[in-house]
Amino acid sequence: MGVPGMNNTPQRLRVLFSKDGNLRFIGHLDLQRLFERALRRSGLPMRYSQGFNPKVRLNLACALPLGFSSDCELMDFWLEGQSDLDSVNQKLTQALPKELRVLGVEEVPNNLPSLQSSTLSCEYEIRFPSQYSGEELETHLQSLLQQEHLVVARKKKSVDIRELLQDWGWEKRPEGTVLRLVLNATPEATGRPDEWITLMGIDFAECSIHRSRLILSSPTVKEGKND
Amino acid sequence: MTQIDINSTELQKILYHVEKPGRYVGGEHNQVTKDWDSVETHVALVFPDIYDLGVPNLGLAILYDILNKRPDVLAERAFAPWVDMEAQLREKHIPLFSLETKRPLGEFDIVGFTLPYESIYTNVLNILDLSGIPARSRERGTRDPLVIAGGQACFNPEPMANFIDAFVIGEGEEVILEVVAAHQAWRATGAGRDELLRSLSQIEGVYVPALYCIEYNQDGTIKLVNPIDESVPSRVTKRIMPVLPPPITDFIVPNVEIVHDRIAIEIMRGCTRGCRFCHAGMVNRPVRERSSQEITDAIAKGLASTGYEQVGLLSLSSSDHTRILELTQAVYERFHDTRVAVSLPSLRIASFSVDLMEQLQDLKPSGGFTFAPEAATERLRAVINKPLDEDVFYETVRKVFEHGWLSLKLYFMIGLPTETMEDVEAILEVGRKVQQIGKQVKGNRIRVHLGVGTFIPKPHTPFQWHPVDSMDTIQEKLDFLKAGTRKLGIKLSYNIPSSTMLEAWLSRGDKRLGEVIHSAWQNGAKFDAWNERFDERAWLTAFETQSLSPNFYAFRQKSEDEVLPWDHIGIGVTKSFLLRDLHWSQEGKTRPDCRTRCFYCGILDNFEDIRPSVEEAYWGCPE
Numbered sequence: 078m079g080v081p082g083m084n085n086t087p088q089r090l091r092v093l094f095s096k097d098g099n100l101r102f103i104g105h106l107d108l109q110r111l112f113e114r115a116l117r118r119s120g121l122p123m124r125y126s127q128g129f130n131p132k133v134r135l136n137l138a139c140a141l142p143l144g145f146s147s148d149c150e151l152m153d154f155w156l157e158g159q160s161d162l163d164s165v166n167q168k169l170t171q172a173l174p175k176e177l178r179v180l181g182v183e184e185v186p187n188n189l190p191s192l193q194s195s196t197l198s199c200e201y202e203i204r205f206p207s208q209y210s211g212e213e214l215e216t217h218l219q220s221l222l223q224q225e226h227l228v229v230a231r232k233k234k235s236v237d238i239r240e241l242l243q244d245w246g247w248e249k250r251p252e253g254t255v256l257r258l259v260l261n262a263t264p265e266a267t268g269r270p271d272e273w274i275t276l277m278g279i280d281f282a283e284c285s286i287h288r289s290r291l292i293l294s295s296p297t298v299k300e301g302k303n304d
Numbered sequence: 305m306t307q308i309d310i311n312s313t314e315l316q317k318i319l320y321h322v323e324k325p326g327r328y329v330g331g332e333h334n335q336v337t338k339d340w341d342s343v344e345t346h347v348a349l350v351f352p353d354i355y356d357l358g359v360p361n362l363g364l365a366i367l368y369d370i371l372n373k374r375p376d377v378l379a380e381r382a383f384a385p386w387v388d389m390e391a392q393l394r395e396k397h398i399p400l401f402s403l404e405t406k407r408p409l410g411e412f413d414i415v416g417f418t419l420p421y422e423s424i425y426t427n428v429l430n431i432l433d434l435s436g437i438p439a440r441s442r443e444r445g446t447r448d449p450l451v452i453a454g455g456q457a458c459f460n461p462e463p464m465a466n467f468i469d470a471f472v473i474g475e476g477e478e479v480i481l482e483v484v485a486a487h488q489a490w491r492a493t494g495a496g497r498d499e500l501l502r503s504l505s506q507i508e509g510v511y512v513p514a515l516y517c518i519e520y521n522q523d524g525t526i527k528l529v530n531p532i533d534e535s536v537p538s539r540v541t542k543r544i545m546p547v548l549p550p551p552i553t554d555f556i557v558p559n560v561e562i563v564h565d566r567i568a569i570e571i572m573r574g575c576t577r578g579c580r581f582c583h584a585g586m587v588n589r590p591v592r593e594r595s596s597q598e599i600t601d602a603i604a605k606g607l608a609s610t611g612y613e614q615v616g617l618l619s620l621s622s623s624d625h626t627r628i629l630e631l632t633q634a635v636y637e638r639f640h641d642t643r644v645a646v647s648l649p650s651l652r653i654a655s656f657s658v659d660l661m662e663q664l665q666d667l668k669p670s671g672g673f674t675f676a677p678e679a680a681t682e683r684l685r686a687v688i689n690k691p692l693d694e695d696v697f698y699e700t701v702r703k704v705f706e707h708g709w710l711s712l713k714l715y716f717m718i719g720l721p722t723e724t725m726e727d728v729e730a731i732l733e734v735g736r737k738v739q740q741i742g743k744q745v746k747g748n749r750i751r752v753h754l755g756v757g758t759f760i761p762k763p764h765t766p767f768q769w770h771p772v773d774s775m776d777t778i779q780e781k782l783d784f785l786k787a788g789t790r791k792l793g794i795k796l797s798y799n800i801p802s803s804t805m806l807e808a809w810l811s812r813g814d815k816r817l818g819e820v821i822h823s824a825w826q827n828g829a830k831f832d833a834w835n836e837r838f839d840e841r842a843w844l845t846a847f848e849t850q851s852l853s854p855n856f857y858a859f860r861q862k863s864e865d866e867v868l869p870w871d872h873i874g875i876g877v878t879k880s881f882l883l884r885d886l887h888w889s890q891e892g893k894t895r896p897d898c899r900t901r902c903f904y905c906g907i908l909d910n911f912e913d914i915r916p917s918v919e920e921a922y923w924g925c926p927e
Contacts, residue, residue, distance in 0.1 A: 099331030102319050103559045107326060111559055114611030115333070130670075131643050144320050172611070174333050174559075206313065282320035283313050 330403030474542025591924025
């Protein structure tokens with residue numbers, strides 16, 4: 078590794094990755110630290126933040142709640158100089174625990190807005206415990222959808238989560254039928270699928286909740302699952 | 305019972321509802337997972353407190369590395385579940401399981417606990433209970449795992465002797481494989497559990513308490529400790545590594561935040577200073593060092609393997625490493641452009657120590673400087689054999705502030721033998737002077753912090769015959785320091801006297817204390833090391849139930865010819881040396897660093913035949 082000049086324009090890379098198994102129970106801040114260390118051991122020429130306590134520069138799109146799996150997570154990070162994407166993919170894959178899988182890496186323009194500020198909404202797929210019949214679930218859901226407002230209490234304020242629902246539908250998947258919810262995911266108004274499940278009268282801890290798509294305002298090739 | 309499915313709804317439900325579920329799921333970088341059926345021996349390595357405290361334990365990390373390098377063995381980790389997780393496990397009848405393959409601990413062949421300190425003893429019982437393993441060694445059958453323990457607290461194994469089948473005394477790197485070999489050989493014969501225990505007792509450094517009888521005198525002291533027959537050694541002497549093996553570098557990188565989240569490299573083992581209060585200094589002799597080349601290579605490998613941003617260079621007294629200057633230089637040269645922080649704790653009070661930190665330049669961690677004078681008067685420092693020239697001390701303090709550090713922490717002990725209120729007043733006076741120097745140099749920004757521990761005379765030290773200072777006196781001394789530091793604007797931290805007493809009972813206890821520990825656990829005691837969880841009542845009731853007096857263990861002056869509960873455990877240093885050193889202490893006589901000349905503590909007599917040549921490895925003992 079050479080010593081790249083700090084003033085050169087870094088290479089901004091976007092990685093699409095999945096998170097499942099044990100790693101579902103690792104929170105957002107922990108994930109950030111995990112990536113910092115993974116990048117350090119990858120041997121890639123990381124761009125560090127300036128200042129007294131230089132840190133690996135990275136940026137995760139949108140916090141995935143504890144316990145949810147995903148195959149659409151995005152993270153931006155910056156390298157000194159220009160690296161070959163395949164080799165970045167390979168080095169990062171090797172450095173990550175196997176329950177965080179790299180699904181794709183691409184270069185994105187440096188002037189693109191941050192992932193956080195460009196995330197608009199998220200799609201989730203919910204698999205319910207088998208004791209609930211399809212009809213039962215549909216009835217529960219319909220009774221909620223018919224309401225104009227669904228106000229739930231969060232830590233600091235009350236939120237009308239009906240407004241945060243953008244789209245929904247039942248989808249057939251190999252392991253059974255899932256409920257697909259597309260929820261707002263802007264910093265001001267983020268929807269949570271577990272709130273919907275709770276309102277349906279079901280313990281969300283008994284469901285499997287998977288994030289399947291991030292919808293960005295400035296879409297890039299690797300957005301969602303078109304890998 | 306087989307593997308527990310982490311993806312099962314039942315476990316998932318639990319994990320959603322506990323604090324920091326990442327503690328229980330494993331899956332970290334550098335975790336070793338093997339196919340259960342592909343190996344002959346399955347070992348669970350258990351730290352009996354939560355994950356956050358257990359992951360940085362270097363001893364377990366070393367054993368994990370050694371055992372997993374063997375193709376016929378697997379080692380997996382387990383920790384005490386926090387109270388919320390424990391409640392869930394009990395409610396759902398899920399046994400405590402390992403992190404790697406999520407197997408209940410009861411399914412392992414060997415369950416090994418590390419016992420680095422005494423206040424985690426009740427957690428051991430709790431973990432055995434959560435695993436469905438009978439608490440007492442004698443209650444276990446052929447199908448139960450062999451329960452072993454090692455670590456610094458095991459130099460007095462007696463309080464836990466009813467619960468542990470075999471203790472490893474001293475350093476575990478070699479002996480752990482001998483234990484595994486004995487287990488494999490025993491299993492091949494299909495013999496009973498007694499045969500296993502007997503074969504373990506033949507391994508040097510392994511203590512099997514079930515094979516010893518103890519007789520007591522009328523006054524509760526020990527009359528004699530005898531092996532049950534001639535095949536059992538009458539005394540078990542600790543194991544040491546003649547040459548320190550290469551340090552481990554493939555540290556498990558936790559996914560959740562823990563304490564001491566860093567690479568830890570032991571730069572040397574043992575200490576030649578001979579401070580009389582210091583258990584670690586007595587039980588870890590002789591001094592053995594690693595070369596600066598070996599250390600820097602290990603740092604490089606560790607950083608590449610883990611991606612860590614912090615390195616701790618560990619030892620009992622860093623500035624005493626014979627090549628410490630060369631080491632800090634080499635560390636700086638090799639790592640100054642890697643953006644890591646390197647900490648070098650346990651520095652002696654000498655101007656040289658500030659130079660060492662300065663040499664690390666931008667590698668030195670942010671934060672303050674720490675020194676441990678331990679006692680504040682020259683007289684008392686002579687008693688404890690930690691002499692310090694006051695001029696040197698204040699010069700060093702000045703230098704610390706002059707070189708830009710703004711905070712200085714000083715460690716002292718109260719309750720030392722012969723201590724008077726004058727000695728305690730002197731602690732405040734030192735604090736005041738240090739604060740004054742700091743203000744002269746750097747103005748009001750500086751912070752002085754006094755850490756005050758209560759002294760407990762520990763087994764295998766020259767003070768082992770001493771009683772613990774009385775609770776009233778300790779409280780009086782603490783109250784005095786609290787008031788004084790408040791006035792001066794100095795931060796004070798200290799131990800709660802009641803939890804100090806627990807440490808005193810357990811560290812100085814005999815075999816009868818086992819049932820007190822068991823009763824205390826039944827009364828709800830666990831996580832005793834956590835101040836907010838410590839339940840003194842549970843312990844006092846347990847003593848009553850067992851008709852034993854806590855004061856017998858804490859406040860009794862022992863006679864010099866008394867049989868001590870740990871006399872049949874040899875640390876290499878002889879009892880007669882400790883007694884001679886006690887007498888020197890009573891005369892106010894200091895004993896010089898034994899690197900300069902040998903005082904025949906017993907180490908060389910015990911380990912002469914395995915001492916390596918000078919070319920091979922450095923030992924702190926004179927030739």
